[in-house]
Amino acid sequence: MENLITTGIYYYPEHWNENQWERDIKKIADMGFEFVHLAEFAWFKMEPTEGKFEFEWLDKVVNLCTKYHLKVLMCTPSATTPAWMRTNYPETFVMDGHYIRGEQGTRGLGSIVNPAYRKFVQAIVTEMAKRYGTNKSVVGWQLDNEPDAKADYSPSSQEAFRQWLQGKYKTIDALNAAWGTAFWSQWYNNFDQVIIPNTNLVGWWGNNPHALLDFKRYCADAQGAFLDFQADILRNNILKDQFITTNYTAVSTGADPRRTNKLDFATYTAYPNGGTSNIGDQGFRLGNGKVILFAAEYYKSVGGISGVMEIQPGPVNWGSYNPLLLPGTVRMWLYHTFAAGGKLASSYRFRQINYSAEQYHAGVIQTDGVTPSPGGEEYMQFMKEIKALRKQYKPGAVMPEKLADRSTAILWNLENYWTIDRQKQTWQWDTWNYPVKFLEIAKSFGAPVDIIPETADLSGYRFVIVPAYEMVDSALVKKWQEYAAKGGHLIITCRTATKDRMGHFWETGWAAPISGLIGANVKATDMLSNGAKGDILMTSTHYGWNNWADILAPDKNTASLAVYNNQFYSGKAAVVKHSVGKGSVTYIGVDTDDSKLESDVLQEIYTGAGATTEHYPPGVYVYWRDGFYMAVNYSSDNYEMKMPGHAKILIGSKVLEPGGVLVWNE
Structure with missing residues (x-):
């Protein structure tokens, strides 16, 4: 804990002349990095021909890391099969939906269920584990690269x-x-x-x-089993204190980290930029804050900790357009991962490559091989500041009571994403970002938020949000009922409990399993055309909607918080609140574009439960971790942080500029 976060860098010695390796490794150490990420794409060099393994070159790099006091994160190379495998064993490659085999020339095309491919993976991972599994410089292992549960029709x-x-x-x-x-x-x-x-x-x-839902489940199970297969090989050969992880993509719509059993924890790849225009006129240079915001919480649900394994230090090469970043942006991303609880932060990559598919993808060192890029300079600044914060760290810090009173969980899983995204019913439904909107709302209140699986214990949270949880069973609904009855505040949204676990509608009323829980029946669902304008009235305030609306019929003991104010069902309930035991259940039956209605409903629930709330603007995210308060600003406007007079600013200033970082304690 005293290290707070450790920093690393991707290095590919196979890309460069051997006479440059020591210069590069020394530079990595001099810049302040603490570990080096090696070998994930180097299968061809470790096994140049079938069954012939060559590790002497990698030994030299590992020894250089040891010489310069750098730890090593070793990676299994299963994402990049060598040419001899495609030539001699074409069946080891996936088939796409047109039954065309993948070809040599990119990554991630091995058929993870093919017996021959599995045999070759077992061989290379075993040899690596035997070679480096007892090396004291090797602190951990990354399996594969960005596992994606690829559809394979082979x-x-x-x-x-x-x-x-x-x-x-x-x-x-x-x-x-x-x-x-x-x-x-x-x-x-x-x-x-x-x-x-x-x-x-x-x-x-x-x-x-x-059938499609089951295919998604199968692909995710196969991916999880493949990772566990590699983890088992490693565990039989490596030191107990070497950890095993992998780097899922931040937006992971196929691979499900909760389907692995052998990882010590999961990490994620985060690329917030890529030309996306976000908040204000500078937003396209600051990146999409939702990327780290969601991933940092979601991946902690595997192993209890996480970190960003791959984050770029500058422009990428694959965006719709690839602008320069606003100065300070890379440092802000790093602080965001740290503030959200990350235990490691690693950058892709050390040197910007001079050739091949990712030439324009930035590194921390420019194409001359020696000059730090702007992002590299920001990494150096971050690492220097982290070392200073380590001296300020005080073990045993307890979360302030005002934050604990806002403790929030968001229940989410990929299966509900799969089933809803398959049958969205309206193109206006934003499946991936729907739960993210509630995370953003809770963070705007200054609440600590976890993204949890349905198996998690709910008792530690004052507020539990269940956004569009389409598939349920009676045991899950009972768990929600018990949580509320014991004093919890449950917020359920539209598109929840409309189907059973196989995606079938109930042979009863719409969303019937939760009608008693929410104290209302869902009578019908409406969606508007692109140009139509729906109106909702709540305590004399009008709200617009366009995407989705459940028309509710509340029981006599259920309060109607908001009603539809136009359309032919004007006057019918849109949001209801029901007392359950010592707690409450609120059902939000509508999805709005600006989220103003949802935010105001949640504000009423939090304050009604006695919790104080902040009012941070969009793009300003504030966290508490290990005794430190931290804030980052993805917006294009300055924001002045309100803090008590006794607060001590450790990094930054009270006025957060775009791309700014502020760290303080109280």
Whole structure:
């Protein structure tokens, strides 16, 4: 804990002349980095021909790291198969939805369920583990790179999918019932007839949503099993204090970190920029704050800690446009990951490469190999400041009571994302960012927020938000009921509990499993055309909506907080609140673009429960961690932080400029 956060850098010795390695490693140490990330894409150099392993070159780099007091994060190279594998074993590559095999020339195209591919992965990981598993300079291992649970339609995957289905359903009749195959004569007589549902060939409209949901589940399970497969190999050969992790992408719509069992913790890749225009006229230079905001909380749900494994130190090469960053932005991103609880921060990459696919992707060192880039300078500043903060760290710091009183959890999982995104019903529904809006609202209140799985203990949170949790069962609804009855404040939103775990509607009323919990029935759902304007009235304030609206019929003991004020159902409830035991349940039946209604409803709930709230503007995120308050500013405007007179500013100033950072204690 006393180190707060440790910093590292991606280095690819295989890209550079050997006579430059020592110069580069020394420079990494001189800049203040603490570990070096190695070997994730170097399979070709470690196994140049099948079964012939060459590690002497990597030994030299590891020894240089030891010489300059740098730790090593070693990586398994399964994301980049060597050319000899594609030539001799083409079946080891994935097939796309048109049944065309992947080709050598990029990364992430190995079929993770193919037995031959698995055999080669086992061999290279075993050799690496035996070579470096007892090396004191190696502190941990990263598995693969940005695992994405890629859809694979190859024969190996078809067979693995059928085996997965048999394991889940046991009988073909059970599968037919779950998939609703009586519709359009999709009925199967045995598992051998089942193939992976393919939107490319059947068409979007014709695909079975239950089959597609299971395919997503299978892909995520296969990815998790593949990572656990590598972790098991490592654990049999490495020191107990070497950790095992992987780097999921911040926006991970396929791979589910909660489906791995052998990782010590999960990290994430974060690229907030890429030309996205965000808040104000400078937003495109500051990046999208939602990227780190959500990922930093979500990935902590695996192992309890996290960090950013890959974050760029400047422009990228893949954005719709790739502008220079506003000075200070890289440092702000680093502080954001730190403030949100990150234990490590690593940059992709040390040197900006002079050739190949990512030439324009910035590094901390420019193309001359020696000059720090602006982002590199900001990394150096961050690392210098972290070392100063380590001296200020006091073990045992307890979260201030005013923050604990706002403690918030957001219940979220990928399965609900998959099922809703498949049948959004309106193009205006923003599936990924829907739960993020509630995270932003809670952070604007100054609340500490966790993103949790449904298996988590809810008792430690004063407020639990359940955004668009479409698939439920009776046990989960009972858990929510018990949380509220014991004094918790539960906020449920539209599109919750409309389906069972297989994505079937209930053969009762709409969202019937929660009607008693929310004290109301969902009578109907409306969506407006792009130009239509819906109006909602709450305590004499008008709010606009356009995306989604549940029309509610509250029970006599349920308060109607907001009503629709136009359309043919004017006067019907849009938001209701119901007392349950010692707590409360609020149902927000509408999704708005500006989130003003949702924010005001939550404000009423927090203050009504006796919690104080802040009013931070969009893009200003404030955290408390290990005794430090920290704030970052993704907006294009200055913001003056309100703090008590006894507060001591450690870094920055009271006025947060765009891209600014402020650290203080009280």
